[in-house]
Amino acid sequence: MRDPNPQTIYLKDYTVPEYLIHSVALNFTLDDENTLVSSRLTLSRNPASQSRDTSLTLSGENLKLMRINLDDGNDLSKDQYLQTQDSLIINAVPQQQRFVLSIENAINPKANTALEGLYLSNGMLCTQCEAEGFRKITYFLDRPDVMTLFTTTLVGDKDRYPVLLSNGNKIAQGELSDNRHWVTWEDPFNKPCYLFALVAGQLECIADRFTTQSGRDIDLQIFVEKHDIDKCDHAMESLKNAMHWDEQVYGREYDLDLYMIVAVSHFNMGAMENKGLNVFNTKFVLARPDTATDFDYEHIEAVIGHEYFHNWTGNRITCRDWFQLSLKEGFTVFRDQEFTGDRTSKAVKRIEDVNMLRTRQFAEDAGPLAHPIRPDAYIEINNFYTLTVYEKGAEVVRMIRTLVGAEGFRKGSDLYFERHDGQAVTCDDFVSAMEAANDIDLTQFRRWYAQAGTPLLTARQHYDPSAQTLTLTISQSCPPTPGQAVKEPLHIPVTVGLLNKDGSVAPCKLQDGDQACDEVILQLTQSEQAFIFEGLAEQPVVSILRGFSAPVKLVMERSLEESAFLLSYDSDTFNRWEAGQQLAGQIIMGLIADLQNGRGMHVNPIMINAFKQVLEQPWDDLSYFSLLLNLPSETYLAEQMQVVDVEAIHAAREFVTLALAEQLQTQLQALYLNNHRDESGKFDAGAIGRRRIKNTCLSYLSKLENKDIHHLSQQQFNTAKNMTDQMAALTVIVNNPHPAKQQCLDSFYRQWQAEALVIDKWFTLQASNSMPDTFATVQALMQHPAFDLKNPNRVRSLIGAFSQSNPLHFHASNGQGYQFLTDQIIALNTLNPQIASRMVGALTAWRRYDEGRQALMKAQLERIITTEAISKDVYEVASKSLIYKAD
């Protein structure tokens, strides 16, 4: 039932907890439909609390309360407590000494389709407690600053639940009558309840071992459903790599004797860092060369790393309150980005991250749900696990590293761990540790935590030949965002390098600065600032915002020739790629204008020549090479337009793709053939790079629509020995008028119907297809026997892919895409509010479209908002989307 006035929670209202929990002993008698939970809490009044209230309020939702007992006396009678929809209030508890509160309640995991709390996934019982899921298991002080010691006993039928897992170390086990058994787990580390986990079911396990730098042996175990046991090796290697990396780079060692990972098929997000017992979406564990692509392999290593790194940045040091979420998420994303960069290619990883940030986080920052990386208000915290908190949060940590340098950053993180181990702290505590370790003042920098919106930098240059100086004037501004009309200037590191006309490095010597360097980090702190470079005998070409040194939009006028020059010569790998994006972006935007004004389209030869040069150079890093050949995505291009014109964007981008394919066919074909191997799918940089460049070429060539190319993709599809190649071939077959399209889709389905994650790809591919019959296909796929609205991976692969990765068809001018999505959101609202709310995302940017589409999208948002029994999750996103107007 919808709360008619969902309550907003404010950061400014934070107060310390009134009670502390010293320890909790939990006992679960497991049953799919009726699990009995008994909890024994040792509590005391928190001396730091100012409150005079002598009652105790615990959170709890959907719980069948059976019994409450204080200090092992008589059970409490009804007049001694009050039960509300979301809490249990014990009227009076001891104020002077510790007391023991025992509670018994029952829950129904099978009925839990929201997948928060204890739920059932393919016959396996598992939990998800972050952010506020523990209250769906039992009554508790469900807030991250209440940390306690957990002991957990699981009791269940031996056949039904042969494996019984929880956090920490297994300390006892035994047999019971009626074919039951029990296991007790003890976690020696204090933790908030959001890190609690239990898993019970018929699971298989692979085991390995890791010896820490101090010589401790850690047991590593990965649990999966039986048929997946042959797909765990990569995850295990990834875990060992992550453990090693954290020791090398941060000096952090694992603390328990056992590290367990469980893969489950029904999961609302990617994975969860529960202490010693991570629960993962199968998507980020299972991989075999024939079932998983190179991207899947990379993402698995990244997510395994991410959750592992949380052990220090999240678990040992956690968040004081949920407004501080970026404290653990921003820092941990930064850590996993660096890990992946070290394991694969730094250049490629940086480009991929920035690409995602600029297409998706920038859109969030410009939309009705824009919020700072440390939000100051929320209705439903699950709505704030956003790209802003995660990805922009990581950029903010990265900027601190840029400002203090790699060594200074390590000193700062050492101090942070030393100061706060075992505590629940704030973003400010993190910044303070960085300041103290480096003796710098980050007062102004802290605005990044409080201010929403993407800053806009405008750079102008002036060269004075007589003084041999170049003046770079940079101004900053930030658009208004919900609740924040006025913005203060930020402290922004802007990395700059200079190039001579022959492409060589020009010295960077700032007036009044140190000696000349290859590049400098400008400290932009004012609304407008001029930086003077001296000793420049000729006018250099400026390479600005190298490595994307700050999460900002940059405007600097550049000719197409200058972009082409930087694409050839910039020594900064990020800016070199960026130059190609700007060149292509400018040309495509010009063609969009041509289309809109009824002019014919012609691709400027400067672009063809620039791409030709790239194609004809030798490259070591083939993945980077293939990124240089990628055109900006339709979503990125849409971000650049005042009023998004999905059809023109698609047509103009396709036109450029075809022109490049036609004019560079010889080079593309040669490159394809040179890199095509009959490989089974080794996960190493060389093989990955070969596949990536080859498949980029195939994707261009497939636009030529000739028989030989059709044959080439069909051939690759038929003979592929790895999923990367098979999927790449199927993608071009499905996205072009290939005669064997349906036949290939059918054979792919038959081949892979037993592999859920591969079938997800099959759904996604069809849902994100730009061919004319896509909408009908999507509707038909909703009725497919393999589709299941209760499985988040399936929902994301069909409904999510259609609404978020298929702008052309989702935004069909008759509104059918919007209506379809809304129907699904309404259905999902009752089943799984978190997933439903994520799906609303595709409608939130309605103000960016033409009037016709605006009206259609708005009408659907209104339909959502008037849904009976709307969840807090969906209500918050839909209502904020309707209310806010940027100008």
Ligand code: B3K
């Ligand atoms: N901390 C979890 C996310 C929990 C999301 C709750 N809605 C995964 C992660 O960021 O590592």
Ligand code: ZN
């Ligand atoms: Zn995380």
